[in-house]
Amino acid sequence: MGGEREFIASLLVPLANTPAARGLADDAAVWTPPLGRDLVVTHDVLACGVHYLPGDPPGDVAWKLLAVNLSDLAAMGATPAGVLMGLALSAAEDGAWREAFVAGLGRAMTHFGVAMWGGDTVTGIDRAVLGLTAVGFVEPGQALARSGASVGDDLWVSGTIGDAGLGLAIALGEAPGDSYLLNRFRRPLPRLALGQALAGIATACMDVSDGLLIDADRIGRASGVRLSIVLADVPLSGQALARTDGDAGMLARATAGDDYELLFTAHPDRRVDVAAAATASRTPVTRIGQIFEGVGVAAVNNAGVDITPARLGWEHS
Amino acid sequence: MGGEREFIASLLVPLANTPAARGLADDAAVWTPPLGRDLVVTHDVLACGVHYLPGDPPGDVAWKLLAVNLSDLAAMGATPAGVLMGLALSAAEDGAWREAFVAGLGRAMTHFGVAMWGGDTVTGIDRAVLGLTAVGFVEPGQALARSGASVGDDLWVSGTIGDAGLGLAIALGEAPGDSYLLNRFRRPLPRLALGQALAGIATACMDVSDGLLIDADRIGRASGVRLSIVLADVPLSGQALARTDGDAGMLARATAGDDYELLFTAHPDRRVDVAAAATASRTPVTRIGQIFEGVGVAAVNNAGVDITPARLGWEHS
Numbered sequence: 001m002g003g004e005r006e007f008i009a010s011l012l013v014p015l016a017n018t019p020a021a022r023g024l025a026d027d028a029a030v031w032t033p034p035l036g037r038d039l040v041v042t043h044d045v046l047a048c049g050v051h052y053l054p055g056d057p058p059g060d061v062a063w064k065l066l067a068v069n070l071s072d073l074a075a076m077g078a079t080p081a082g083v084l085m086g087l088a089l090s091a092a093e094d095g096a097w098r099e100a101f102v103a104g105l106g107r108a109m110t111h112f113g114v115a116m117w118g119g120d121t122v123t124g125i126d127r128a129v130l131g132l133t134a135v136g137f138v139e140p141g142q143a144l145a146r147s148g149a150s151v152g153d154d155l156w157v158s159g160t161i162g163d164a165g166l167g168l169a170i171a172l173g174e175a176p177g178d179s180y181l182l183n184r185f186r187r188p189l190p191r192l193a194l195g196q197a198l199a200g201i202a203t204a205c206m207d208v209s210d211g212l213l214i215d216a217d218r219i220g221r222a223s224g225v226r227l228s229i230v231l232a233d234v235p236l237s238g239q240a241l242a243r244t245d246g247d248a249g250m251l252a253r254a255t256a257g258d259d260y261e262l263l264f265t266a267h268p269d270r271r272v273d274v275a276a277a278a279t280a281s282r283t284p285v286t287r288i289g290q291i292f293e294g295v296g297v298a299a300v301n302n303a304g305v306d307i308t309p310a311r312l313g314w315e316h317s
Numbered sequence: 318m319g320g321e322r323e324f325i326a327s328l329l330v331p332l333a334n335t336p337a338a339r340g341l342a343d344d345a346a347v348w349t350p351p352l353g354r355d356l357v358v359t360h361d362v363l364a365c366g367v368h369y370l371p372g373d374p375p376g377d378v379a380w381k382l383l384a385v386n387l388s389d390l391a392a393m394g395a396t397p398a399g400v401l402m403g404l405a406l407s408a409a410e411d412g413a414w415r416e417a418f419v420a421g422l423g424r425a426m427t428h429f430g431v432a433m434w435g436g437d438t439v440t441g442i443d444r445a446v447l448g449l450t451a452v453g454f455v456e457p458g459q460a461l462a463r464s465g466a467s468v469g470d471d472l473w474v475s476g477t478i479g480d481a482g483l484g485l486a487i488a489l490g491e492a493p494g495d496s497y498l499l500n501r502f503r504r505p506l507p508r509l510a511l512g513q514a515l516a517g518i519a520t521a522c523m524d525v526s527d528g529l530l531i532d533a534d535r536i537g538r539a540s541g542v543r544l545s546i547v548l549a550d551v552p553l554s555g556q557a558l559a560r561t562d563g564d565a566g567m568l569a570r571a572t573a574g575d576d577y578e579l580l581f582t583a584h585p586d587r588r589v590d591v592a593a594a595a596t597a598s599r600t601p602v603t604r605i606g607q608i609f610e611g612v613g614v615a616a617v618n619n620a621g622v623d624i625t626p627a628r629l630g631w632e633h634s
Contacts, residue, residue, distance in 0.1 A: 005632070022462065025539050027389040027523055028359035028451075030460040033350055042345035043401040043450055045437045072344040084360040086403060086448035120362045120448070129446040131403035131437070133360055134345075143347040145339065206344055222342050315322070 004089075004121045011102040018115035020082055029117035031082060037137040040078035044069045048090075048128040053171060058097045059104020060186040061130070066108045067188045068209065069134035071260040074195035075207040077144040078136035080112060085119035086131035093128055112192065144198065144205035149223035149265040153203055155289035156274060158191050158261045160237040161212050162244070165256020180239050188260035193281035195262055201273045205264040211313020212254040215263055217297040226294030227265075229254070232302050235286040247301045254299060257314040265291055321406075321438045328419040335432035337399055346434035348399060354454040357395035361386045365409075365445040370488060375414045376421020377503040378447070383425045384505045385526065386451035388577040391512035392524040394461040395453035397429060402436035403448035410445055429509065461515065461522035466540035466582040470520055472606035473591060475508050475578045477554040478529050479561070482573020497556050505577040510598035512579060518590045522581040528630020529571040532580055534614040543611030544582075546571070549619050552603040564618045571616060574631040582608055 008024060016024050020031040033039060046052055046065050066083065073080050093101070109116060114134070167185025169175035190207070198205060204223055208215045212234065216227045231250040244253055266274050271287075278285040289300075299308045325341060333341050337348040350356060363369055363385070369378050383400065390397050410418070426433060431451070484502025486492035507524070515522060521540055525532045529551065533544040548567040561570055583591050588604075595602040606617075616625045 025464065026460075026462050027392040028357045028395070028453075028460075030393065030455070031356045031358065032457065033356055036352065039348045039350055039356075039452075040345045041348065041399075041401060041434060041450075041452065043403050043436045043448070045403040045405055045439050045448070047405050047439050047442050050439060050441050075344040076347065078345070082358075084358060084450060086360050086362040086450075088362055088364050088405075088446040088448075117358060119360045122362050122364050122367060122446075124367050125364050125446060126443040129405040129439075129442060129448075131360070131362070131405075131446075131448040133358075133401060133403075133450040135356075135358065135452075136345075138347070140349065143343075143345075145343050147342065 004123050007098055007121055011098060015102060015106050016116040016118065020115060021117050024118055029084065031117065034137055036140060038140050038143055040073055040076045040136045040138055040143060041133065042069055042072035043131060043133045044072065045129060045131045054092065056186065058100035062101045062105035063108040063187045065130050065132050066105065066112065067190050067260065069132045070112055070192060071188065071190035071207040071209065073134055073136040074190045074192045075144065075205050075262060076138065077142060077195045077199040078138045079196055080114045080134055080136040080192065082115040082117040082135050084117050084133045087121045088125045088129040089121065089123050090125050090127050138199060142199040144202055146204050146206050146219050146222035149204035149219055149225050149291050151225055151291050151293050152268065153265040153291040154268055154271065154287050155227050155229065155265055155291060156285050157235065157263050157288050158194055158283050158285050160235045160240060161259055161261065162240045162253025162256050163237050164188065164258035165253065166240055166243055168258065178239055185258055188258065190260055191262045191283055194277060194283040197277035197281045198264060201270050201277055202264040202266050205262060208259045208261045208263050210257045212263065213297050213299055214313030217312050219263065220296040224295060226292045226296055226298060227289060228292055228298045228300060229289040231299050233286065233288045247307055251299065251307065251309055255309065255311060255313045321440050324415055324438055328415060332419060332423050333433040333435065337432060338434050341435055346401065348434065351454055353457060355457050355460055357390055357393045357453045357455055357460055358450065359386055359389035360448060360450040361389065362446060362448045371409065373503060375417035379418045379422035380425040380504045382447050382449050383422065383429065384507050384577065386449045387429055387509060388505065388507035388524040388526065390451055390453040391507045391509045392461065392522055392579060393455065394459060394512045394516040395455045396513055397431045397451055397453040397509065399432040399434040399452050401434050401450045404438045405442045405446040406438065406440050407442050407444050455516060459516040461519055463521050463523050463536050463539035466521035466536055466542050466608050468542055468608055468610050469585065470582040470608040471585055471588065471604050472544050472546065472582055472608060473602050474529065474552065474580050474605050475511055475600050475602050477552045477557060478576055478578065479557045479570025479573050480554050481505065481575035482570065483557055483560055485575065495556055502575055505575065507577055508579045508600055511594060511600040514594035514598045515581060518587050518594055519581040519583050522579060525576045525578045525580050527574045529580065530614050530616055531630030534629050536580065537613040541612060543609045543613055543615060544606060545609055545615045545617060546606040548616050550603065550605045564624055568616065568624065568626055572626065572628060572630045
């Protein structure tokens with residue numbers, strides 16, 4: 001535990017009120033995992049100016065930092081337990097920013113039932129880079145993967161698609177404001193309960209972070225199958241629907257990132273089980289396509305024409 | 318798992334050749350921990366220009382990133398298992414830098430017997446920020462802490478003190494070169510075997526990362542005792558000894574950071590056990606003081622005078 005003593009003592013220690021964190025007073029966290037489970041561990045980084053905007057509310061940045069990592073756990077069907085943070089801060093993250101960041105983080109941690117275990121804070125860098133490690137667990141051998149989709153499986157997605165991309169346009173001042181859409185961009189809701197309920201049901205699963213089509217393509221490549229998506233069946237929110245026109249509009253929704261919904265496949269015999277998982281987790285799910293022989297993804301319009309675009313989503317160059 | 322596709326595919330995937338990493342193809346790593354152990358988890362960040370110099374060899378930067386985190390596990394008595402990395406890279410970290418970084422990381426991982434599980438890579442930031450999460454395990458309840466030192470305990474330190482501080486001066490061009498000292502700064506050796514051997518023997522333990530005196534002070538504050546250090550007993554390497562003169566010189570060694578030795582306390586009845594742990598782990602240890610009533614640290618010279626300086630070591634402002 002290095003870094004900014006006062007920030008840690010006054011703001012982070014109160015947050016780390018779990019035995020595993022040891023009051024942030026030792027060199028590492030110590031946690032007794034539930035017996036006989038597999039651990040699921042992920043680490044995602046948000047860079048200021050790349051993944052969020054310098055003017056974004058600090059509390060929302062904290063929420064997003066936690067949420068994107070928990071979304072990775074959700075995609076594996078895991079239950080989150082604790083997190084460690086690596087904060088590299090610049091002079092722009094002043095006292096008020098830090099206070100608001102930690103307050104927002106605390107709210108998010110409470111919301112998702114996850115504990116702060118530790119980490120590191122460094123200062124004196126030019127632009128903030130925020131890393132977070134999330135640790136969770138699954139029943140042994142039950143972690144979901146991208147590689148299990150089979151020909152004939154159904155393709156499903158949770159929630160609605162494209163809201164966050166519209167929210168980003170609003171945050172950038174490129175589109176008229178809407179608090180629902182902006183919130184979907186700034187405060188994503190990882191589908192933890194659904195992911196956990198899908199263990200043993202879904203054959204493949206991942207979270208939609210870079211765009212529906214590109215993430216579907218990843219499942220297709222990992223599984224050695226082709227995911228065919230009926231664009232008209234992709235669920236949109238009312239707010240997104242009002243801003244979406246024709247095939248081009250649907251493709252814009254399906255290639256925008258930051259949705260953090262779950263995209264998963266399951267055998268058609270398991271439709272009742274998928275519906276039960278959705279009900280149990282209070283998460284809407286929609287069947288949006290089917291798995292065929294081939295590799296990758298195909299987006300099909302109402303006329304049955306394959307209109308898969310060259311750019312499938314957010315590509316990290 | 319976001320970020321720089323080609324870098325990940327060509328350089329990081331070959332490194333992640335362990336089942337837990339799932340070929341870096343899923344949203345998170347999945348690891349089956351040894352049954353009934355406690356997990357020990359730490360995350361430390363190295364920022365370019367703050368913790369290492371832009372001109373440092375990339376392989377050494379990788380070594381240090383891994384080593385400082387494993388040193389935190391060593392301080393807890395833990396056995397390392399796997400790591401996740403969060404790399405935020407700028408244009409300065411070009412193809413050659415990345416290749417050398419990953420090659421050095423691979424060598425360090427092999428040296429310390431630790432697996433690459435995953436992480437995230439982002440680009441387009443101004444200056445590199447490198448984060449690493451290390452996961453290890455200990456026998457249940459056996460993790461070492463800073464808070465267990467008792468009045469009457471001996472104070473011990475492993476290896477030699479002050480070499481890395483002299484190495485930093487060499488790296489900065491402020492002192493004549495010496496490959497041993499420079500190496501001690503750039504390629505620290507976490508005392509993993511000693512830490513593991515000290516479980517059940519040491520009453521308090523931490524790694525010396527910010528300076529012997531300041532880290533001793535931290536044990537003192539965490540344990541509610543005073544650590545008295547006999548400066549003349551603090552072990553120096555031959556190379557450091559040749560550059561160290563009088564009390565001022567000893568204080569310079571004892572307030573420099575980056576040594577990554579273990580500083581620990583044990584009851585005097587356990588001297589034979591400490592010696593056995595040192596032998597078993599092939600790590601030299603030296604008794605450098607004793608624990609008294611009070612709080613914090615005191616540095617005593619040959620004349621028995623308390624010459625504790627105001628500045629105890631590297632303070633993160």
